[in-house]
Amino acid sequence: MSVNSIEQFTKKEYPYGFQTAIETDVLPKGLSEDTVRQISKLKNEPPFMLEFRLKAYRYWLTMKEPHWANAHYPAIDYQNISYYAAPKKKPASLKSMDEVDPELKRTFEKLGIPLMEQKKLAGVAVDAIFDSVSVATSYKAKLLEHGVIFCSFSEAVEKYPDLVKRYMGSVVPYTDNFFAALNSAVFSDGSFVYIPKNTRCPMELSSYFRINTEGSGQFERTLIICEDNSFVSYLEGCTAPKFDSNQLHAAVVELVALDHAEIKYSTVQNWYAGDPETGKGGIYNFVTKRGKALGNDSKISWTQVETGSAITWKYPSCILMGDRSVGEFYSVALTNHHQQADTGTKMIHIGKNTKSTIISKGISAGQAVNNYRGLVEIRKSAVGARNFTQCDSLLIGSTCAAHTFPTIDVRQPNSKTEHEASTSRISDDQLFYFRQRGIRTEDAMNAILNGFCKEVFVELPGEFAVEATQLLGLKLEGSVG
Amino acid sequence: MLEIQALHARIDGKEILKGFDLKVKAGEVHAIMGPNGSGKSTLAKVLAGDSHYEVTKGSIRFEGKDIASLEPEDRALLGIFLAFQYPVEIPGVNNASFLRMAYNAKQKFLKRTEVDPIEFDEILREKLKIVKMSADFSSRSVNHGFSGGEKKRNEIVQMAVLEPKLAVLDETDSGLDIDALKIVAQGINTLRRPDNAIILITHYQRLLDYVKPDFVHVLSGGRIIRSGGGELARELEKKGYELIQS
Numbered sequence: 155m156s157v158n159s160i161e162q163f164t165k166k167e168y169p170y171g172f173q174t175a176i177e178t179d180v181l182p183k184g185l186s187e188d189t190v191r192q193i194s195k196l197k198n199e200p201p202f203m204l205e206f207r208l209k210a211y212r213y214w215l216t217m218k219e220p221h222w223a224n225a226h227y228p229a230i231d232y233q234n235i236s237y238y239a240a241p242k243k244k245p246a247s248l249k250s251m252d253e254v255d256p257e258l259k260r261t262f263e264k265l266g267i268p269l270m271e272q273k274k275l276a277g278v279a280v281d282a283i284f285d286s287v288s289v290a291t292s293y294k295a296k297l298l299e300h301g302v303i304f305c306s307f308s309e310a311v312e313k314y315p316d317l318v319k320r321y322m323g324s325v326v327p328y329t330d331n332f333f334a335a336l337n338s339a340v341f342s343d344g345s346f347v348y349i350p351k352n353t354r355c356p357m358e359l360s361s362y363f364r365i366n367t368e369g370s371g372q373f374e375r376t377l378i379i380c381e382d383n384s385f386v387s388y389l390e391g392c393t394a395p396k397f398d399s400n401q402l403h404a405a406v407v408e409l410v411a412l413d414h415a416e417i418k419y420s421t422v423q424n425w426y427a428g429d430p431e432t433g434k435g436g437i438y439n440f441v442t443k444r445g446k447a448l449g450n451d452s453k454i455s456w457t458q459v460e461t462g463s464a465i466t467w468k469y470p471s472c473i474l475m476g477d478r479s480v481g482e483f484y485s486v487a488l489t490n491h492h493q494q495a496d497t498g499t500k501m502i503h504i505g506k507n508t509k510s511t512i513i514s515k516g517i518s519a520g521q522a523v524n525n526y527r528g529l530v531e532i533r534k535s536a537v538g539a540r541n542f543t544q545c546d547s548l549l550i551g552s553t554c555a556a557h558t559f560p561t562i563d564v565r566q567p568n569s570k571t572e573h574e575a576s577t578s579r580i581s582d583d584q585l586f587y588f589r590q591r592g593i594r595t596e597d598a599m600n601a602i603l604n605g606f607c608k609e610v611f612v613e614l615p616g617e618f619a620v621e622a623t624q625l626l627g628l629k630l631e632g633s634v635g
Numbered sequence: 636m637l638e639i640q641a642l643h644a645r646i647d648g649k650e651i652l653k654g655f656d657l658k659v660k661a662g663e664v665h666a667i668m669g670p671n672g673s674g675k676s677t678l679a680k681v682l683a684g685d686s687h688y689e690v691t692k693g694s695i696r697f698e699g700k701d702i703a704s705l706e707p708e709d710r711a712l713l714g715i716f717l718a719f720q721y722p723v724e725i726p727g728v729n730n731a732s733f734l735r736m737a738y739n740a741k742q743k744f745l746k747r748t749e750v751d752p753i754e755f756d757e758i759l760r761e762k763l764k765i766v767k768m769s770a771d772f773s774s775r776s777v778n779h780g781f782s783g784g785e786k787k788r789n790e791i792v793q794m795a796v797l798e799p800k801l802a803v804l805d806e807t808d809s810g811l812d813i814d815a816l817k818i819v820a821q822g823i824n825t826l827r828r829p830d831n832a833i834i835l836i837t838h839y840q841r842l843l844d845y846v847k848p849d850f851v852h853v854l855s856g857g858r859i860i861r862s863g864g865g866e867l868a869r870e871l872e873k874k875g876y877e878l879i880q881s
Contacts, residue, residue: 578726587723590683591737591793592711592744601736605727605776 168426174261174366178285181238187211190339193238197308197342202319210328210338217332223496224525224557225465227400227438235402237340239285239367258284262362279304281345281361285370288343293357302355302386303348307375310346317348321379325408325446325473333404333467334442337373341406344374349384349415358615360389363403365425365437371402378408380415382449387418387615400428400464405441413449413476418457420614421470422622425462430520433492436464443470447479450505455482457613459622460497469527471500474508474536481510484610488626489522489554498528498559503536503569512543515607517626518554526558532569539569548606549579600626636661636832637801642693643857644681651677653857655693659801662829666843666868667836669854670876675836676720678854679805683717684710697801712744714800718790718807724778730789731759731773734796741797762795766822784815791822802826803834808842820845840872 181192190211194204219229241255262282279293281304288306297304303314311318328338345361365372380386403425409417428436439462445454456470466489472481483499501510510530518524524547532539547556562571580602588598603626604611611619637659644652651674659665669675681688682695684707695703702710725733731752738758739749750758759773766788778786787807794802804823808816823846827833835848843851843865851867852859855876861867 581723583723584725586683586685586707587719587725588733588736589707590711590717590719591733591797592708592740593736594708594740597736597740601728601733602725605725605729608727 170424170426174257177241178367179238179240180236180367180370183236184233185235185237185340189237193340193342196238197311199311200315202315203311206323206328207339210335211340213329214332214335214339217335220332223467223527224523224559225467225494225496227465227494230400230402230438232336236367236370237373238342239370240342241284258282258290261364261366262290279357279359281306281359283343283345283361283363283374285365285367285372288345291345297356297359300356301350301353303346304359305346307341307344307346307377310377314346314348317379318346318377321377321408321410322375323408325410325444326406326442331442333440334406337375337404337406337442340371341373341375344376344405345378345388345390346376347378347386347388349378349380349386351381352383353381354384355386358387358389360391362391363405365401365403371404373403374405376405376407377410378417378419379410380412380417380452382413382415384412385416385418387420389420389422389615391422391424400436400438402438402440403463405443407441407443407470409445409454411445411447411449411452411454411476411479414451415449416453416455417445418455418615419443419445419470421456421458421460422614422625423458423460423462423466424625426464427462427491427493428464430491433464436493437462439463439466439468441468443468444473444500445471445481446473446475447481447505447508448475449479450476451478452476453480453482455480455484455613456499457482457484457610458486458497459610459614459625460485460487460495461625463495464493466493466495466497468497469499471502471529472510473502473504474510474539475504476508477505478507478509479505480508482613483510483512483514484613485514486517486607486610486622486626487515487524487526488517489519489524491520491522493520493522494525495523496525496527498526500529501531501541503530503532503539503541503566505536507538507540508536509539510541512541512545513609514543514545515610516545516547516556516558517550517603517606518547518556519550521553523555524557526556526560528559529561529563530571530573532564532566532571534565536566537568539566541569541571543571543573545573545575546606547575547577548603549577636698637834638694638696640694640696642681642695643691644677644688645691646677646688650691651688651857652681655854655858657852657859659832659834661800661832663850664827664833664835664846664848666848666851667834667854667859668838668840668851668868668871671838673854674857675838675854676805677857679717679720679803679836682710682715682803683707708740712741716794716797716799716802718787718794718802718804720805720807720809722778722781722786722790724776724781726776726779728777729774730777731755733777734759734793737793738796759792759796762792765795765825766791767818768792783810784812787811787819788815788822791819791826795822795826798826799831801832801834803836805836806838807835808837808839816842817845840868843868 281291425437516524530541639657642655735755853861
C-alpha cells in the first residue's frame with residue numbers, strides 16, 4: 155500500500171470493535187431511585203454506600219446536563235441507558251485466576267491484556283473491568299506482601315470500608331458536576347489502590363476497561379491513596395466494540411497523595427470513536443479526574459494519550475495543597491474523522507512554593523475538532539507558586555479545527571506563570587522533503603507526529619510509550635493531504 | 636545516466652518546460668543557468684517527482700528506465716537526490732534520526748543491513764566534517780531555526796550521507812556569504828566522483844569559480860538555448876542573459 159498525500163493517511167479499521175458473546179445480567183434500561191437501590195443491593199453494599207449513592211442521585215436530579223464544552227451532541231436520554239451489566243458468573247467467588255471465564259480470558263488476551271500472571275507483561279499487575287464489574291485482578295497476593303492493596307472498588311468497599319469512607323468523594327464530591335453526581339449514584343466498579351507509608355509499589359499497576367454490552371453505560375470509580383513517602387505508577391487502557399448507538403462512559407478518578415508521596419497516573423484511551431464516514435456511534439467519554447496533593451512535597455502527575463471516543467470531555471486536575479507540592483499534566487489528544495475532544499487540566503495552587511507543568515499536544519485530522527481548555531489558579535496563599543504551560547496544536551489537512559481556551563487566575567503577586575502556545579500544520583512540502591530522501595509517507599507522518607508528541611511520550615511507563623507511538627500511527631493511517 | 640527528451644511540464648495549467656533536452660553521463664558536472672522564470676527550479680522539482688508539476692510530453696530516463704511516473708521516494712531510492720532551494724523545517728524530528736531513516740530506507744532498498752543509532756553516529760560524524768558542521772547539529776531538529784547558510788550546508792550533509800548517483804543542486808549557492816559558499820563548494824567537490832553526476836542549477840556564475848562544471852547550459856523559456864563549457868558561464872557573467880538570448 156502506498157499512501158502519498160495527507161488526505162489519504164487516516165483510514166485504519168478500529169481493531170477492538172468486536173463484541174464478546176457471553177451471558178450477561180443486565181438491569182433494564184432506565185434510572186430511578188429504585189435503580190440506585192438495586193445496584194447497591196446487587197453489590198451487597200453496606201448502608202453507608204447506599205446513603206452516598208442516594209444523596210448523589212437526589213442531588214443529580216436538581217442538576218442540568220452541562221453544554222459549555224465546545225462539543226456538539228444531542229441531549230442524552232438517561233432513561234435509555236442500562237446502568238448495570240455484568241457477566242453471569244460471579245467474579246467475587248473466584249479463588250484464583252484459573253477460575254476466570256475462559257471467554258473473558260480470551261477477550262482480554264485478544265485485547266493484548268494478559269490476565270495470567272507470569273505472562274509477557276510480567277511486572278505489571280492488571281485489574282480487568284468488563285462492563286460494570288471487575289473480572290480479575292492479577293498479582294493481588296504478591297502486592298499485599300508489600301502492604302499494597304490493589305483490588306476492585308467493590309472488594310475495597312467490602313474489605314476496607316474505613317479507607318473508602320474516609321477518601322471517597324474527598325477529591326471529587328458528588329456535588330462537583332453533573333457527570334460526577336451521576337457516577338456517584340450509579341457507579342458499579344473500578345479499581346482501588348492503597349500504598350502504605352514508606353513503600354514504593356514494586357510493580358506497575360494498571361486497569362483495563364472494556365465496555366461490551368450494547369446500550370449499557372460504564373460508570374467506574376477509581377480511588378488511589380498514597381501514604382507518606384510512597385510511590386505508585388498506574389496506567390489505564392480502554393476499548394469498546396463498535397455499535398451504532400452512542401454509549402456513555404462517565405467515570406470518576408480520585409487521587410490522594412500525602413507527605414512526600416508521588417502518584418503517576420497514565421491513560422491510553424482508545425474507546426470506539428464512531429463510524430469514520432458518518433460519525434455514527436462511539437463513546438461519550440465524560441470523565442472527572444482529579445488528584446489532591448495533600449501532603450507537603452507530594453506530587454501528582456497525569457499523562458494521557460487520548461485517541462478514541464466520539465466525544466472526550468475530561469480535565470485531569472491537581473489541587474496543590476501541600477507546600478512545595480507538584481502537579482503535572484502531559485497530554486496528547488488526537489481527533490480524527492468526526493471526533494470531538496474538549497480536554498485539558500486545572501492546576502489549583504494553594505500551598506506555598508507549589509509548582510505545576512502543563513504540556514498539551516492536540517492533533518486534529520479529518521473533520522475533527524480538538525479543544526484545549528485549562529485553568530491555572532494561583533490563590534492568595536500560594537506564595538512562590540510557579541506554573542509553566544505549553545499548548546501546541548498540529549493540524550493535518552484543511553477540514554479540521556483546533557482551539558485553546560486557557561484561563562489564568564493569579565491572586566498572589568509573588569508567583570510566576572508562563573504560557574506558550576503554537577499551532578502548526580503538517581504540510582505536503584514537509585512530506586515531499588521526506589519522500590525525496592527515500593522515506594515513505596507513513597514513516598514521515600509517524601516521525602513528525604512522534605516528534606510533536608515526544609515530550610509527552612517520554613512520561614509514559616516503558617512499553618506503553620512504544621504502544622502509544624504505534625497507536626498514533628494507526629489512528630492516522632490514511633488521513634494525510 | 637540521465638536522458639531527458641523533449642520534456643514539457645506544467646504547474647497550475649501553466650507550461651514551464653517546453654521541449655527540454657539534456658544528457659548527463661556518470662562523472663560529469665553540468666551547470667544549468669538562466670534568468671528568473673526560465674524553468675530552472677521546475678526542472679529540479681520535475682526530476683524529483685513533485686506532484687504539483689505535471690509532465691505533459693517527453694521522457695525522463697534514468698539509467699535506461701523511464702522514471703517520469705515513479706513516486707518521489709522511488710526515484711530517491713534509485714539514487715536521485717535534490718538539494719532544495721528552500722529546505723523545509725521539520726520541528727521535533729532531529730537531524731540524526733531523520734538522516735538515519737533516509738539512510739536505512741536506502742540500505743533496505745539495496746538489501747543491505749540497516750544501521751542502529753550508534754553505528755549511524757559514526758557515519759554521520761565523518762560526513763559532517765565535509766561541510767564543517769559541528770557535532771551538535773545531529774541533535775537539532777531538521778532545518779528548524781537554521782540560518783540560511785546552515786540549511787544549505789545541511790543539504791550537502793544529506794547528499795554526503797546518501798551518496799546519490801545523481802545530485803540536483805537547486806540554487807544551493809543562493810543566500811550564502813563568501814565563506815559559506817566556499818565551504819559548500821568544497822563539500823560538493825569532495826563528493827564529486829567518476830561514478831556519480833551532479834547538476835548545478837544556479838543563477839550566478841560565482842559558484843562555478845569553485846566547482847568547475849564540464850558543461851554549462853543556458854535555460855530560457857523552458858528550453859536549453861545554448862550549451863558549452865566553463866567559458867560560457869564567464870561569457871554570461873559579462874554579457875548578461877539578455878544578450879545571450881538575443
